[in-house]
Amino acid sequence: MDWKSLDKKSLIVNTCEVYSKRKDAGIMGMKKARHGSRGYLLFIVSLLLSSLFPFTAFSDELSELKDRVDRQERLIEGLKGDIAQYKAGVPATDIPLYSANLSVFGDINFSTKARDARHSNFSFGEFDFYSSFDYGDKLNFLSELVIEADDDRFELDFERLVIGYSFSDLLKLSAGLYHTSLGYWNEEYHHGKQFYTTVDRPFFLAFEHDNGVVPVHMMGLEVVGGVRTSSARYEYELNINNGAKIDMKNGVIERNIDSDDNDSKGFTLKLAVEPSAIAGLEAGFSAASFKIDTSSKPGLIQRIYAMHVAYDNDGGAEAMAEYFRFDNSEASAGAFYVHLAYAVGWDTTPYLGYESLDIDYADPYFKDLNGGMDRRQSIAGVRHDISDRSAVKAQVTRDSSRGGNTFNSFAMQWAFNF
């Protein structure tokens, strides 16, 4: 008989039938015993069998029944839990496999006459569509699509487009268009002016098309990782990329996005440490090597070294300093900035800054760039946070260059992130 195929009621009925048959067998044995000693022996044996075997079998059947009831009780408890979660609007497994984050950054500006503004003007800064997607535990995609105004036209440009795979905290491999691992500012703030305390980036770290002199975007591979010990957190970043090229016509650095203009790959290495003893402090060193064609020296080997110290204690004080050294074959140059700020309350942050670029005018690299000039900039301003998503900034700047005009300008910016 297949006990498992029976339901609870038929199981009980069948069990009773079996017991009844075996009990009947015992009574029959008693009747036969009246016909002699042999019959008496048979009676004893049958009595023993009918009294022992039925109870053993019955005990097994009860045990099986108990198991079935236990299983059903567990099933009911599980279902009760699911019903409670369903009523509370909570799915049984609540951590999604897929997640996405979309945000928008933007800024609207006003500036009086300045080096790059012939008249006072209102201007549209950047409108940055940022998105990142995670799939499963390790796969991640990030894109930054920026609309900006140029010569009264809107231009659309991908600033970052990166697919990444995290093997562990020590090793994440990414590929695509990313921000070069050089110095601090470039990777700390990217294109989000809402995050800048100041109105703009230090002038020598401006984006390529804004006359910056550091190649800040690269196409290639990136490996990053970090580890904490008892004394500090250490991070490294390694880039292998196409390097950059110079747009001779416009005098700006250009990204090698769809191909490499030479057979040499660029390399960048950045190391940073955050000591546990001083919360908010980071110090780092980075170095890059590129091969780049200039008008006077094709195949120029360029080495850029950078050092940075940054401190942000979340209690109001903010300090940053970066130094860059450029070795461009036979010439070299240096650039640095220092930035200090102190928040008064949660919403108002006055700041001061000084930026400098010193070059050799015979430098084949800087000679081809509009931004290649000895230049100093002093800034003072105040940032007022309307909320954690928007801030208004006002800044005065004294901008001078060797042999050029000095511009004293005033700028305002309304930056936001939604």
Place this chain on the structure above:
Amino acid sequence: MKATSAIVILLAALFSAAPSSGADGIAVIVNGSGPLGGLTGSDIKDIYLGNIRFVEGVKVTPLHYKEGPVKDAFLKTMVGKDSFKYRQYWTKKTFQDGTPSPATKGSPTEIFSAVAGVPGAIAYLPESELGDGRGVRVITKLDGKQQAP
């Protein structure tokens, strides 16, 4: 005399019924069978700042209790940031490298469901909400007097 006694009793009742400040008795819990049982205070801070994302090859899933004094007290004590700075930090962090910010769960039931069901999950909640703690492990308790690591 009776009026004074009544006021004293009323005040005592009011104070005893007042909600906790949130700094009292917060339990940090992890999945009972996951690899997060040995976390230190610095590890918990790094997890909630997105600096630790894997432990023993398992993806770490930090979860927040709903907005309010419990979350504020946890952030101040364990992470060393107030809610405003913490939101700013994560807006920037996500923008920098795409790391998604920790999700927030609206009720202790949701917290338990998520932590008990995901090996790398970590969360916190008032001790009074711990219940029988089935499927989760308490790794530390905060009384509001600790300093952020």
